[in-house]
Amino acid sequence: MSKLQVFPDLITDIHPQEWKFQVKKILKNLIPSHVRYKLSHQRWRLMFMPNLLLNYAYDFRRFVKNSSVSVKHPSTNLKVRTKTQLQARITIDYHSIEKGLAMKEPRIGFGREVIQRLLSNLPNYQEKYGFDETVQITLNTLSAYYYFNLEHGFQDEQLYESILKLKEAIPTYRNSKNEGGIFKITKKSILEDAHIDLRAFFQSRYSIRHFAPDEVNMCLIEQAVTMAQKTPSVCNRQSSKVYVFSSDEDKRKVLSYQSGNRGFGDQASKVLIVVSDLENFTLIGERNQCWIDGGMYAMSLVYALHSLGLATCCLNWSVEHSVDKALKKSTNIKDSESIIMMIAIGHLPEELRVAQSPRKPLQEVLIVK
């Protein structure tokens, strides 16, 4: 190889911006390909660890900043910073009373500590944020607890007075049966509603990558989200939310941060982003809870949309911290909200192709011990 071939452009004037490119080109000519391969592998290994740590640091910072884990134990200090954090702590408590009442044989007078905490947090919440569903549900749960004990011969006068005082402060309070507490239900009525051919329903859902041009009406999204609201969540904290993007400009913008929608994302009528808010979590053990609750919510939402005849394709949010930050900045999604996934949705075309996506055999995934 002649000297001029190895250093092709050295003899010409090089623009400063082209230096990097030219140096790379020269090194490429000088270093044999097997050495280049080894070096690039080593470089990747050297960069991998710091980059992974940086991404964990991002998750760590977000959890410490946004959850109420750094506020001492829930029972001792309730100086939480945001409405969602206080709402979450009240929800954990009222739900523990609901759970206690839903046992086969609830213990009379159970959960005194929890009741005391609710009686101190609820007026605090009401004073700061006014009357809302959280207050309504908590008061109903406290009433259910009081009447359960009364029926079993335990009259808690202090609790009665406290509930009365709280209720009197709310002119719009409703004594509603289905908003906190428990209700009786029969096996027959559960089975009647559960008797649907779910196998065919599951089998007929595919990830769709070809949408009809018709627009998806917001009514359908509202129906699907209402259905997905029934998804179970840890202590009923309901950390999940759904963002809807409809305009061409917005859809293009959000999809530009996601790498798995190439070739079909532009046909979607709407793009949803499912998030789970870290402000709902209170313990170190809950550091990954957002992925579970948010993931389950997303699954319900996909099935709900499928039941309404819509086509969906989950879009991964397997990104590094810089991309996560960039999307949040451009959409005003809060730092506390963990992005679970995007979902591209549209109407089904009359005919389409779907990937077979065969599943693993049962014996590989069902391990009977």
Ligand SMILES: Cc1cc2nc3c(=O)[nH]c(=O)nc-3n(C[C@H](O)[C@H](O)[C@H](O)COP(=O)(O)O)c2cc1C
């Ligand atoms: C969290 C998640 C992320 C996904 N991301 C993408 C994606 O970015 N692009 C895509 O075309 N499909 C994506 N999929 C769809 C999967 O490829 C698909 O669910 C799988 O192959 C099974 O096929 P099926 O959904 O048709 O049953 C995703 C699915 C899930 C659950």
